[in-house]
Amino acid sequence: MNKELRPLPEEDAERRRIAKALSEAGFCLPGSIGDERTRCGKPNCRCKSDPPVLHGPYHHWTRKIGGRTAGRYLSDDQLDRYGSWFEQAKRIRDLLAELETLSLRIVERTEGWDPQAPPTGHRPRNTDERPPANPARQRDKQ
Ligand SMILES: [Zn+2]
Numbered sequence: 001m002n003k004e005l006r007p008l009p010e011e012d013a014e015r016r017r018i019a020k021a022l023s024e025a026g027f028c029l030p031g032s033i034g035d036e037r038t039r040c041g042k043p044n045c046r047c048k049s050d051p052p053v054l055h056g057p058y059h060h061w062t063r064k065i066g067g068r069t070a071g072r073y074l075s076d077d078q079l080d081r082y083g084s085w086f087e088q089a090k091r092i093r094d095l096l097a098e099l100e101t102l103s104l105r106i107v108e109r110t111e112g113w114d115p116q117a118p119p120t121g122h123r124p125r126n127t128d129e130r131p132p133a134n135p136a137r138q139r140d141k142q
Contacts, residue, residue: 031063
């Protein structure tokens with residue numbers, strides 16, 4: 001028998017709030033900015049003195065491209081232009097996480113599932129992780 005999917009009114013209001021916020025999202029960039037201080041190659045530079053005075057900070061943008069980390073330096077001007085785009089990306093990720101949490105709560109209630117804890121170590125696998133061997137028989141049991 002099909003279970004009726006019925007979000008509570010406050011859950012639907014929450015979904016609409018998140019969807020509205022997502023619809024107002026601005027441009028966003030992947031990865032993150034870290035400030036980096038470096039040494040150069042000149043032998044008598046201040047970055048080789050004791051104590052060293054390092055160059056920078058430089059704004060180093062790193063992100064994954066095809067599974068590998070790629071980097072690019074941004075000038076102060078470029079950081080001014082695009083810095084908020086990284087905050088936009090974080091805001092979108094946070095909103096998506098909220099929507100996922102909300103959706104999980106509805107699924108768990110509808111299916112009567114206990115909240116799932118993160119898997120740890122080498123414990124035997126929970127049988128719930130596998131699809132029912134015979135979906136038709138599984139239905140008969142309920
Ligand atoms: Zn130097």
